Amino acid sequence: MKKKTGILFFLALVCGSVSSYAQQVIPSAKFALQGRAFENAPKFHRIDTAKYSELPAAVKKLYTHAAGMFITFKSNTSKLSLRWKTVDAALGNNSTPIMSRGFDVYVKEASGWRFAGVARPDLNLAESKATLVEDMAATEKEFLIYFPLYKELLDFDLIIDDKASFVGTRQSFAKKVVIYGSSIVHGASASRPGLAYPAQLGRRLNANVINMGVSGNARMEPAVADMLSAIDSMDLLIMDCVPNSSPDEVRERTFNFVERIRRSHPQLPILLIESITRQVGNYNLKWRTRLTEQNRNFKLEYERLLQAGYKNLYYIPTDHLIGDDSEGTVDGTHPTDVGFERMLKIIGPKVEAILENSP
Missing domain, CATH: 3.40.50.1110 (SGNH hydrolase)
Known part of the structure; x- marks a missing residue:
């Protein structure tokens, strides 16, 4: 009887552990991409480099970087993670990996946006997965996530709690x-x-x-x-x-x-x-x-x-x-x-x- 009780307790513990880490994946297509000059730019590029064919080759390549781009959304998730891929894993010798290939997240407060965490990239692989922030109160917040500055971003998924709410938002600016x-x-x-x-x-x-x-x-x-x-x-x-x-x-x-x-x-x-x-x-x-x-x-x-x-x-x-x-x-x-x-x-x-x- 004690053995059976022990097995049931173990199964309950495992099931509880699994459920506590249950997730829902929000693909990049669900977000309004913000912070770039042209809405019709392909992928996560800042401009359509094919349209502006007279630009120098180096300039066109640099405008495939996602610098300045961001997404915003509302959720009551307790944990926020990202899975993403950049064109490669190379890093500059005067930059941090987080700046070059990672993300950071802010939460909107009455006083403005407040820093909440970062997604650290894999140092060897172009594909990364990281948690930006966890153990948050399960109250609805509006999040802002900035994209990597010095890499072409190929795709990303946002990962939140399985039962958490999610609403993509777009910021309204006067200037x-x-x-x-x-x-x-x-x-x-x-x-x-x-x-x-x-x-x-x-x-x-x-x-x-x-x-x-x-x-x-x-x-x-x-x-x-x-x-x-x-x-x-x-x-x-x-x-x-x-x-x-x-x-x-x-x-x-x-x-x-x-x-x-x-x-x-x-x-x-x-x-x-x-x-x-x-x-x-x-x-x-x-x-x-x-x-x-x-x-x-x-x-x-x-x-x-x-x-x-x-x-x-x-x-x-x-x-x-x-x-x-x-x-x-x-x-x-x-x-x-x-x-x-x-x-x-x-x-x-x-x-x-x-x-x-x-x-």
Whole structure:
């Protein structure tokens, strides 16, 4: 009798364990993809690279990265997990795996979005499965999940409790801000996706901030200007592209780039941001000279645009953008979370003021 009772207890324990981990899988097709410029882009790409065939090959490849994209939904699940696949498992040498190939999640509170957890990718395989957060109270919450910044995302499934509720949501924004720029805009070297400065700016302003960063390849080509011009309903375009453009490219392309965009958006406010003061130039004289010439030429082109009669142009110089203690980057070039926080203290109020004063 004792043996039978023991077996029944064991079976009850196993069944209870299984039921407590019962899951429902929500495929990616159930979500509204948010945070990208064009609704008709394929897969999880930021743009339709076939449509914009004149873009440089490297730029097209980088726009297959899911940087800045996110999903939102409501659920009363106690546990939140993801199963996903990226194009490969390679990692940059100045980035965290979570930023490059992982996800992070926020929960909406009365005060705004609050960080809740991360999905850590497998370091060796392109396919990963991870829990973002667990042991939550079974009350309905609205979640926001940011996509990987530096990889092409092939597919994902959300995994929640078996009996949990699920409703996909779409955020409503009053303003749309597009940021074109270098690896700094793309997200290097935030520790996780939600800490890239476009994502932080979006949460701060409750605005639809579109990340159009192209790591190492923001060089103001005419084809890029034409692609950006095709984005509708922009309230502000930010040009944070100086770090990738040579001093000569800055001098030769800035005026034409703005002029080309203004053909389609004659009143669009445009904010030009100088390159951060790269700390790699503290002792490297070549880098220091390059940075000085880049920013000097950018300022001269901004002044030339004003002299030509262009209105609604704004400017942020490099001063204090990354701080003044040489401790704001991971490698002398790319901001850490500290560096991005410092940038936002200057960029955020400027963007708020521009949007408030725009019709």
